[in-house]
Amino acid sequence: MERDVDCWLTDMDGVLIHENKAIPGAAELINQWRDKNKPFLVLTNNSTYTPRDLSARLARSGIDVPEDRLWTSALATAAFLKDQSPGGSAFVIGEAGLTTAMHEAGFIMTDADPDYVVLGETRTYSFEAITRAIRLINGGARFIATNPDVTSPSAEGVLPATGAVAALITSATKRDPYVVGKPNPMMFRSALNKVGAHSMRTGMIGDRMDTDVVAGIEAGLHTVLVLTGIADRSEVERYPFRPKEILDSVADLLEDDQQSKNAKRKEDKGSDASA
Template sequence: MTSRKHHAERDVDCWLTDMDGVLIHENRAIPGAAELIHQWREQGKPFLVLTNNSTYTPRDLSARLARSGIEVPEDQLWTSALATASFLADQSPGGSAFVIGEAGLTTAMHEAGFIMTDADPEYVVLGETRTYSFEAITRAIRLINGGARFIATNPDVTSPSPEGVLPATGAVAALITSATKREPYVVGKPNPMMFRSALNKLGAHSLRTGMIGDRMDTDVVAGIEAGLHTVLVLTGISDQKEIERYPFRPKETLKSVADLLDSNRSSKGASGSSGKSSDDSKSGGKTSQEDD
């Protein structure tokens, strides 16, 4: 079993990795994260850091990671906002959209060539914002009822804040769906579209790409559906009990990204695809869903 795992890992030429719960926790680097990114850069392995949060631009996220001691250039960050803009640019080049979201989404849509308008747009695009406007939501409902197609960047129903959870894209999308009877097309995880667009950006093939995540219900299932080598780390949302709830399993279950460092991997090996690993699993442990 171990030799099969090592063989699978050696065949991984490119990596996709989630951010919160995998590389950082509460804006602190998870041990081994900075070293793994450095290892990939030294080895010349293409990689992208992914997040479902559409609030921030890649430049913002690169600066956030740098403050944690992790150096990731902005062109190696892939957000649900970028994936959404890429998808829509392919669907309707030079199209129009009414957008609810922050700079991460509006910048991505502009750069994809979209016109922002509330006058008969082709799409209503809903993303993350901490200041959801009742007026904007009302406008979105009317535009969707008038024929605009409904798109959401991600399905996350809450996002964390120092004061507690906040309603996020999925919660507001449910409100709009209730008023319009229209379900959005959701681009972000667990839609494998998020990973496929990342693969396109890297020019990578799914058979030789690995995905590292901390959630069974988004990272692992979407990675499996996209045909990737899936690695679950136990520094975020999922733990052993969580793994047992699902009928599918990641290819590897590791305590943290530190186990992917060459020195650690050669001395310890990887755990089996059954999801079994050591009991002291949650070295970074999130207690609530973070912006991944």
Template sequence: MTDRGEIECWLTDMDGVLVHENHPLPGASDLLEQWRDQGKPYLVLTNNSIFTPRDLSARLKASGLDVPEDRIWTSALATADFLASQMPGGSAFVIGEAGITTALHEAGFIMTDTAPDYVVVGETRNYSFEAITRAIRLIGAGARFIVTNPDATGPSSEGPLPATGAVAALITKATGKEPYVVGKPNPMMFRSAMNKIGAHSENTGMIGDRMDTDIVAGIEAGLHTILVLTGISDQAEIERYPFRPDEILSGVHELLEKGPIESEL
């Protein structure tokens, strides 16, 4: 276990750690400022592949958090980074929105529905039966099947929405082909994030609110893992898993350097 004082770089999840329903969580703004003042490289990670980093930076700013777009790493960026390393200048048929299409374009990929190298499924609120059918046929014809993230549902004000993992399951059922999933809990997303900021696993910390994605991937990537209880996890949820984070905190406010002093007074 790395001592927290030895951590030189940080990765942090976004929803449930820094924000909740577009409201900043206690200590989030101060923690970001602390990292900036200390010159510590950091990235805010999200499995959401709908938005570009610029979009997410603007949304966070509207919530009261100052996170530059170059400090945001999405499953879409991780997917584009992975595919560019596998097949530079390749082609893809994409089901998704600006987050994934922009990332793939910037990585040098061509978007096509004619004999693509890959079928890439990302998050969207406008799934098309026609596009899903086309994806199934292209995979059947030999295109490699890639998914940005495994989340089966997403939140909405009216209840859960089917998300990337649910659509991927439909395609798998129709083709018999399992996708390669790049986003959390695949530790590859953390490794690509660390590459972006020049970090090493021995001195990097990961803050998350989910045992089944943030913490397990952080452990597998060799990071110092911190679970915060401001998201979906509670003690009962933690007990369900055979692994443990290095630290469990009530929230990111406990990572502020003045926090422990105040708590002793």
């Protein structure tokens, strides 16, 4: 199977991990990219967590991804708004992943005549905050959402997510948000800018046809669908577009010499521990 890819973008849930457990081959693939100095970013539409949080979560699953190799819809949103309105102001509904990204992008967070209302993921959506957002948008603030996902999973079942709350605000204001996260290829383009890569030499690995693959195609990337998450082979036939490759898992991207390198790495760690 021939690939001419210098840089990789990959989704996280359903590709590298499933229910906080590493998918076989995921840790080895990250190690392969690091050994070969290939630029890569791990992407997620979830705006709740900071890169530090996500790096720790992956580490608990046995996958070593540095903070600077993580790219969230919160970071993509902050980068987009910094480009649009440097030093602007925003009323933000979201968790630390979003508020930290907006702070670091130089935004002032306020509920007094802000330039933007920015809606992200949170498990504690406040009716008071939503009401304030509606009034600010009606007053002229521009409406931004980090991602379109209408539900998010939890141990108790699905929870309403950014897309569902955005629909509520849209219904009250008649204003649709500009959504930065997947399937908007904007998220991939901002990721390419972060690593200084060109779309023609970059691959995108995902588990969803309706977000990862379509956005990858629209961004001009080499698209790889893995079957360890949402999509299966029958679902691919429902869409008028196709990924460049369909693989059982990320393990199929491992090169022949990677297994021996990973075995050597484990031996070295064992030697360190016994020393």
